[in-house]
Amino acid sequence: MKIHREFYGKTKKGEDVYRYLLKNSKGTEVAILNYGAIINKLLVRDRRGDVQNIVLTLPDLSCYEDNPAYIGCVVGRYAGRIKDGKLVIGNRIYRLSQNEGKNTLHGGFVGFNKRVWEVESRVCQSFGEVSLSYLSPDGEEGFPGNLQAKVIYRLDDEDQLEIVYQGISDKDTYFSPTNHSYFNLSGTISSVEGDNLTVYSSKVVKMGEDLVGEKELVDLPLLRGSSTVKDYVDLLEGISPFRGIDHTFYLGDGELQRVAKLYNPSSGRSLEVSSNCPYVNIYSGNFLGADILLENGKGVKYGGICFETCEQPNGPYWGSNFLQANTLYSRKTVFKFKVE
16 A cells, blocks of 8 residues: 655645545555545556546646536535525524525535645555545634534555545534545546446435425335436436436435445446445536536536435535534545446
8 A cells, every 4th residue: 555645736825735646456546635635536447457547537726726516526514505505503593605596505615625635644554544634714604613624535455445524613513524526437538327326225305496405305216127327317307307316315324334336337347335424415417518628538418426425405404413512523435446
């Protein structure tokens, strides 16, 4: 296991940004930026032994600074949409930054995805890890509490990438970070519609206006046999005001459990996702297109799929499940890569 640090560039504010490369004994490699806690690259072999990047990657730092698709980054403080930018704790209402119409999306105008994080790294016998920390001050984007956030990326020799999300605040607050990487197991610029997809949940959060989550869960018909991303697109179209996957599935709260499996027949690569988060928002890159310049060419619709494990969508608006002051938040998501 090896970790290498290299200079990546300077932000528009003049902040130094570094890239951390973790490489295991099988040649699997993940590149992490301390800007936005971004997964910059993820190199995995296919059935022929060829190694390719299986996440969407932007050309340079300036593109990550102007990244409306949130490619590769950690979003926070709270992933997803919060209706009317309204956060409720007890009898108190906080007003958040409204960066998507009247709603708050992925933490506001300057969320975790636009911050430079402090980094520590270490190598053990069977894994290497990069730990990124950021102190979000009280009132940032309207959120209460000085929140010490941490994201740990851990790669082991079994081709397993583990992400640990932690946070502690000096005031009651809400916290639901997630990683917004787009996976394309083919290693090429192409649609993922033909990839096999299994989601281990049949309950999705009902969406209201502006794609904001409601409290109600909707039961989905069971997909039988080998299902594809396109099969899920077709299935979900009946309950959505749009075509494509951008839906939050309910997993239940508890131990680490299966979330989803993605398989690309042409390369033989598979991705198994597990988490102890109670929800996962799956997004099929519905708004990706040629206007997004990637490292290896122009983007395409459905060109990648995200597995955004998270807390209750729109939770701050409902006033439910807030993080109590001086209480440690800790969640884990695991991406397991195989060749079949």
